[in-house]
Amino acid sequence: MVSEWIRAMRNRLKVLRAERNWSQADLAERLAVSRQTINALETGRYDPSLPLAFRIGRLFGLPIEAIFQDDAADGAEPGETAK
Amino acid sequence: MNGDVAMERERPRSAMRIVVMTAVGLLVGLPMGWVVGKVLKAADLRTLPWSDQAAMALAMLFIATGALIAIFAATRRGQAILIDPNAPDYDRPARPGVAAYYLLQAAVLLLAGAMLAAPVVYLVIVNTTRADAGPTIMLAVLVGFALQTALNLAVWRRSDELMRRVIAESAALCFWALQGVFFLWACGERLGVLPAISSWDAVTVMMGGYLIASTIVFYRRGLG
Numbered sequence: 001m002v003s004e005w006i007r008a009m010r011n012r013l014k015v016l017r018a019e020r021n022w023s024q025a026d027l028a029e030r031l032a033v034s035r036q037t038i039n040a041l042e043t044g045r046y047d048p049s050l051p052l053a054f055r056i057g058r059l060f061g062l063p064i065e066a067i068f069q070d071d072a073a074d075g076a077e078p079g080e081t082a083k
Numbered sequence: 084m085n086g087d088v089a090m091e092r093e094r095p096r097s098a099m100r101i102v103v104m105t106a107v108g109l110l111v112g113l114p115m116g117w118v119v120g121k122v123l124k125a126a127d128l129r130t131l132p133w134s135d136q137a138a139m140a141l142a143m144l145f146i147a148t149g150a151l152i153a154i155f156a157a158t159r160r161g162q163a164i165l166i167d168p169n170a171p172d173y174d175r176p177a178r179p180g181v182a183a184y185y186l187l188q189a190a191v192l193l194l195a196g197a198m199l200a201a202p203v204v205y206l207v208i209v210n211t212t213r214a215d216a217g218p219t220i221m222l223a224v225l226v227g228f229a230l231q232t233a234l235n236l237a238v239w240r241r242s243d244e245l246m247r248r249v250i251a252e253s254a255a256l257c258f259w260a261l262q263g264v265f266f267l268w269a270c271g272e273r274l275g276v277l278p279a280i281s282s283w284d285a286v287t288v289m290m291g292g293y294l295i296a297s298t299i300v301f302y303r304r305g306l307g
Binding site for chain 1: 303
């Protein structure tokens with residue numbers, strides 16, 4: 001289980017990757033990052049930088065907000081826990 | 084059916100993994116054991132201060148880890164295992180530069196271990212035969228430190244953003260924890276309620292602290 005100390009966003013990376021039948025290593029190679037980074041993104045242990053998020057969006061042909069969902073944006077003020 | 088096939092495939096792979104791990108363990112363990120045996124024979128380590136004992140233990144850990152990474156990074160199969168220990172096959176070629184990246188990490192660990200062990204080895208072995216070797220060993224440590232700094236910068240430059248985050252968070256956690264420890268200890272020392280510690284004691288605590296901090300961050304970021 002990932003604690004609140006680390007988890008900030010949910011994402012559809014694993015689903016989008018599976019739809020294309022790519023392994024984590026395949027996706028990592030396409031994004032020029034390590035496989036561990038893909039694993040950390042998919043398991044919610046790491047949020048990408050803005051440049052990496054844009055690269056992911058471009059690769060899947062989707063806007064960033066279609067891939068990443070920010071729980072904190074659902075009505076919560078910064079510093080509050082999302083409902 | 085598919086499960087059976089998967090299990091049949093799993094068996095030789097697991098057996099191969101055990102054989103490879105045993106071979107690598109022997110390759111690293113035998114020379115390490117020899118060195119540790121020589122040190123133990125040269126002097127009774129139990130008579131050394133706690134910080135020298137801890138420094139030697141940390142140094143051996145760094146050297147063993149560095150040697151393991153270097154051995155794995157030397158072959159295509161080993162590189163694949165380093166990249167993904169659970170990969171469906173170990174034949175996927177690593178990206179150009181990945182082997183060099185792992186070798187850089189191995190070199191950093193080997194140098195860290197050697198530099199941490201050097202003063203203790205000097206006190207235990209060299210000092211008894213060549214008391215004037217101190218400045219020479221200090222010069223070697225300085226050269227090693229300069230080289231390690233350059234290697235650390237190279238590792239940072241080649242790391243992707245997650246690894247850079249892990250390095251930065253480890254350093255931050257280590258600083259946050261140890262500045263408190265050292266501040267409180269220094270207060271206690273000034274007030275006469277705690278014994279004085281040497282700079283070598285402090286360095287050993289810091290190295291151990293960084294090892295613990297980086298392990299925590301490593302696992303929390305899913306890299307374990």
